[in-house]
Amino acid sequence: MTEDLQNQIKADVAANPIHVFMKGTPEWPQCGFSKAVCDVFNALGVPFSATNTLENLDAYRPALLALTQWPTIPQIFVKGEFIGGCDILIEMHNNGELQQVLGLQAPVAAE
Amino acid sequence: MDETPAIETNELEELIRSALPGAEVAVTDLTGTRDHYRVEVVSGDFAGKTLVQQHQMIYAAVGGHMTQAVHALQIRTRTP
Numbered sequence: 205m206t207e208d209l210q211n212q213i214k215a216d217v218a219a220n221p222i223h224v225f226m227k228g229t230p231e232w233p234q235c236g237f238s239k240a241v242c243d244v245f246n247a248l249g250v251p252f253s254a255t256n257t258l259e260n261l262d263a264y265r266p267a268l269l270a271l272t273q274w275p276t277i278p279q280i281f282v283k284g285e286f287i288g289g290c291d292i293l294i295e296m297h298n299n300g301e302l303q304q305v306l307g308l309q310a311p312v313a314a315e
Numbered sequence: 316m317d318e319t320p321a322i323e324t325n326e327l328e329e330l331i332r333s334a335l336p337g338a339e340v341a342v343t344d345l346t347g348t349r350d351h352y353r354v355e356v357v358s359g360d361f362a363g364k365t366l367v368q369q370h371q372m373i374y375a376a377v378g379g380h381m382t383q384a385v386h387a388l389q390i391r392t393r394t395p
Contacts, residue, residue, distance in 0.1 A: 237387070265382065273371045275381040276388070288367045291390060295366065 209267040213255075217281045222252035222306075225268055226278040227261075230254050237290040238278045244297045250306060282306065321349035322384040327377065334376030335360050345389065353389040361394045 217223050222245065228234030230242045230252070245252045257264035257277050269275055272286045280287050282305055287293065296302035303309065327342045331354065338358035345351045354373060361369045369392040374381055377388065 273374065274367075275374050286367065288370060292366050292370065 206263070206267050206270070209260075209263050210271055213264075213267060213271060216253070216255060217284055220253040220281075221283055222250060223281045224252055224254040224278055225257050225264065225280075226254050227256070227258050229256050234258055235278075237276075240290050241278045241280060241293055244293055244302070248297070248303065248306070248308060250308070322380050323349065324352070327352060327354070327380075327385075330378070330380070331356060331373060331376045335372065339395075350384060350386045351389075352385060352387075353391070355391045357393055357395050359395055361392055366392070 213225070224230075224238075224241055224245075226233065226235070226238035226241060228238055233239035233242055242252075242254075255264075257268075261277075265275075265277065268277065268279055272279055274286070274289065276289055278290055280289065280293050282302075287296070287305075293302065296305070324342045324344055328340045331340045331342075332338060335356065335358045338356050338360070341355040343353040343355075345353055356373060360372070364372070370390050373388065373390050373392065377385060381388070
């Protein structure tokens with residue numbers, strides 16, 4: 205049921221400091237956008253947990269949409285908060301906001 | 316796989332403009348297959364909104380077309 209799945213999503217988000225709903229797994233991403241998200245966290249060297257939505261995409265998509273008003277996957281949660289998808293994560297990584305949210309040192313700008 | 320009707324670049328622009336009146340909207344078909352688009356929107360309505368909220372406004376405008384006719388949007392938003 206959708207409600208059960210929404211509760212499962214909320215529990216996963218609450219239990220993990222960084223949780224990604226993606227297509228495939230961090231070891232084997234099945235979509236370029238999901239892979240890009242994993243690449244960002246791997247580049248920062250921060251551990252993250254993930255749910256493979258391909259296990260039941262037809263259920264995950266509407267359940268996530270209802271919670272986040274976000275129609276696409278991947279979706280990223282940091283410290284219980286929905287921060288967006290791949291584009292936003294990359295933008296936050298590039299401008300140092302992500303490092304700030306994660307309590308990491310932002311990279312020193314070149315030159 | 317099920318066939319879903321594609322959506323045209325100008326239809327997408329129209330949807331976004333009607334949701335965000337006065338916005339500058341540029342939509343580019345990234346793949347030539349009318350289902351992966353880049354959307355660039357400049358709107359005063361984004362002021363004071365987080366990036367997530369700005370993108371949610373675009374998704375809300377595109378509505379049911381998202382994931383049906385449109386598989387992926389690359390979104391860039393900013394204020395004038």
